[in-house]
Amino acid sequence: CKRKAKQTIRDFGIRKGEPIACLVTLRKEKARDFLKKTFRAVDNKLSKRSFDSYGNFSFGIKEHIEIPGTKYVPELGIYGMDVSVALGRLGYRVKRRHRAKSKIGADHLLTAEEAMLLIKDEFEVEIV
Structure with a gap:
């Protein structure tokens, strides 16, 4: 899915409607x-500030060649990326589906602390 520029920014050479992401x-x-690969690119460390109150988290990678197994291609150059992860328990679709939406109890929602524990245990990432 391509993302297009919403406005022209002359300093960056970006025109409105041009694909940029x-x-x-x-x-x-x-x-x-x-x-696993992207965590290695950031030295298996994440900031507590990367997590929101619903257990989702994001982090950035400055150069894509820092990801293990990625080769440099001169035609592409070097680019950075943002990695965003949305976590949810089984049954979370009840809140987002189109038909028969329903509320989810507070006990069923994922918290930031639970997400941090999951990431620590499953991916051996240090939360700083």
Whole structure:
């Protein structure tokens, strides 16, 4: 899914409507493998400030060649990326689906502390 520029920014050479970003959704094993590689790119450390109150988190990578197994391609150059992860328990779709939406109890929502524990245990990442 391509993301287009909303406005022209002359200093960066970006024109309105020009594709400037790409969005990719990964799930299950592909997401786990990608996260393991990207955590290695940031030295297996995440800030507490990276987590929101619902257990989602984001972090940035300055150069894509820092990801293990990624080769430099001169035609592409070097680019950075933001990695955003949305975590949820089973049954969370009840809140987001189109038909028969329903509220989810506070006990079922994921908190930042629970997300930090999950990331520490599953990916051996240090929360700073």
